Amino acid sequence: MQDKILDKSEVDALLERLGSEYDVYAPLRDQQGSVEWAALDSSSDLVWDFSNTGVSPKRFVFPQTECMMRFNNRSDDPEGMIMKQEQGLQRQQALLNIRPCDAKALKALDSIYCRDQTSNDVYWRDKREKTLYVGLACKSPCPTCFCTSVRCGPHYEEGLDILLVDLGERLLVRTLSEKGAELASNLSDAPDEAKQQAAQQKEEAEAAVRSQVGLENIQSRGIMELYEAPMWDREHESCLNCGVCTYVCPTCHCFDIQDETQGEHGRRVRNWDTCMSWLFTYHTSGHNPRGTKKDRFRQRFMHKFKYMPYKFDVIGCVGCGRCTQSCPVNIDVTEVVGEMNEPDLN
């Protein structure tokens, strides 16, 4: 790890260097005035003051719709029924100003997508390896942020190649990987006062994360104790079972695989899917293992806060608060988790 310094007026030079090797994406202000991920054309478009994007950047590694393989849809062509693998990412990509929570989310998902030799999602891995993560430390967390409660934080470094800290006219550039170090190699070392300023900012940002959840009781409780807790009866009541929470979430990662044909062209695609949908688990026989709204509602929280920690030792949440913000009926993740962690579940 090294701390370098970069004057904001010199960001162009850095971008030029990035652009020569990578397709660069960043959170940019769109026509409606909200900040969302888009391809970066000019450094003047960069936004330095924003909380976070409405939709997470997971799509750069896990596109909502992704062609996995193709086939020739002709029954008279014996080779047609043999799948041809789709090519990987053609050019490397850089996610500039990604929030530390979003980078950590991708890192956390590696434990599922690249679990072992047989569970080795080549599509995920291909993009993970070809992506550079240049983080921007969070200055003003939202009221819905609770990253510090879930092993994350406004300056969290895991999953990043570089962490930028916005010091006003300058950026502190903290290199966190070889790729990152290489990119910042021609920058000068950060002076001590800049490092101090960044450290102070970190402290302030962490203190500004006002929502907190406890997880200790969730961790110590058995799966069935949590599963059968009476809280679910009321908590799910207003849930619509739409997929907003899962689609804006940086760690929700379930998908569907489908074949599509058009004339002679055939492809196997995967699309984001959501455990909120009744169809997700519906058997052809008509049986549905998660047949009620309550079952589906419970699954999402159990998956993130009990099952994933139990199985992979990662929390399936980075505390970005997007689900709470986007939920049409304002189901608040911190409230639900708070209930799961209550000393007395009854």
Add this chain to the structure above:
Amino acid sequence: MRNNNPYLPYPVRIKRVEIATEDRSLRTFELEFLHQEDADAFRYLPGQFAELSVPGYGEAPIGIASSPTEGDTLLFTVSKAGLLTSHLHSMSEGDVMGVRGPLGKSYPLQEMEGKNVLILAGGYAVTTLRSTMVWLLHPDNRPKYGDITFVYGARTPGMILYKELLEEWETNSDANIHLTIDNEAPGWDKHVGFVPQIAEKIEPSPQNAMALVCGPPVMIKFTQPVLDKQGWQSDQIIMSLENRMKCGIGICGRCNVGPHYVCKDGPVFSKAELDELPKEY
């Protein structure tokens, strides 16, 4: 992109199709790999499954009915139910399709060594138990196991799968074979009644034994109390779950039961394991 893409099916050819039951709802497919290296790579054990893949129709997870001791071809008995399986039923010998696998965990064949084995099968859930029986009865494996009792129930004589093989086991193996149908039928001289009733009648001893139980939910429901009464402990009872699946490799999240992925951590679970999990299967 890397070559070891777990989503990419091996190309196979349908070598043989057989209408497996009198109601024509089940067909058995024998598949041969187009490339020998794929056959070599496809190393499986009884209890595992594969995704059958037909371009344009998708994939369906189906238990492997053949045993690796039978050679390089694979056997699948498929019920006509959804989009893919309906289309599969219209396919013929010589057609090319795909197979992805082997997937999931096998039955605990090692743990079963030195023990008596009870197999309770109902309906077409018998498929992976066929695989298991063939494997257990193979001369290389048979000495490692104690008594083998195989109970298999179907609605009618015409719904019994793998008839020739069953006859072969009845006459030429040392396994105790109990076949049963739901109601009396002309010419039927074997058991009549549901699998749990037969299990009650033959009183298999739980002493140094393990039971593999596979069948429709109603069979499982009524078998359990019988085994409980006979003193079987939940860690002696092995079951196989079926949940909706897509990726088959423990990623897409569809088949989750509690923290486990049925496709990767299962489909084989002990009853003791399942007792600790939500009944989301």
Add this chain to the structure above:
Amino acid sequence: MQELTQQIRSAAKRLLQEERVDCVLGYREGTVPMRERPFFAYTPEEADQLVWTRFCVNNLANFLIGRQDRVAVVAQGCVSRNIVGLIQEKQLSREQVYVLGLHSPGMVDSAKVQAQFPNRVIHSVEEDGEELLVNGADFQERVKVRDVKRDNCYTCTHRNAVIYDEFLGEQGEETGGGNIDNVAAPWENLSLEERWQRFEETFKDCIRCYACRDVCPLCYCNQCFVDENQPQWCGKTVEETDVHTFHILRAFHCAGRCTDCGACESACPVGIKMRRLTSKLEKDIRELYGYSPGLDLESTPPLSVYSPEDPEPFSTG
């Protein structure tokens, strides 16, 4: 608004105490600014959580579908119209539901408020008469409610509940002052190519989370056409064809039934303006059939029945 909150609470308590209903469906305070949430109060104590503000953007009629118990429901104009629609379509019986009618003040579009404060995080918003008090970590500002209402509230035609068992507060101004045809009409002035372009632009950000569908009291099908796979009417991707198919078919399924409650736009996480489509359908139904949805328990939505007198202006014969 404070006063109406009190009236809702006391009505709810009374109904629960007298066991006239099993629960009261209303709104309670949300945890994020400008979003109250649907809430079922089962006891008089729980009724104390009910609120009535300009941030009540969910259509509560949606939450009545499939319920077997007797429910009292807080209903402004559009919600009451959807209750009428559900009764017409036999999804609900009139006896089962006790309508606490209200006059809608016009609800706030949180995105419009946020747009006035780019780069700033809003921590809370309070109502203060015809203004909103917007608070952030280091600022407090006022905005006028009339500038930040939801689009559909400007063009509302029935702000008072159209059916009710009791009306809380005073009946008020019936319309929002705007003309819905101004939303619908622009389409009519566009060339075919421009229409298509506008249409594509409208739906380009859709992530197919189906919040618009799931928040809508018209979308109660057991199995939505997008979820069917034999045959599969609509692909699952976020590519244009599939996204367009979903939105076009959904809009047509809702034609002649949509009350322009705006719940879909309020629910959309990416700010899609579905009303650009539905307002045109609303206008067509009104002009072709002389029908406005959800006003009359005895009538039937025009696209649900055949009449020899049905107009056929689209007929090429």
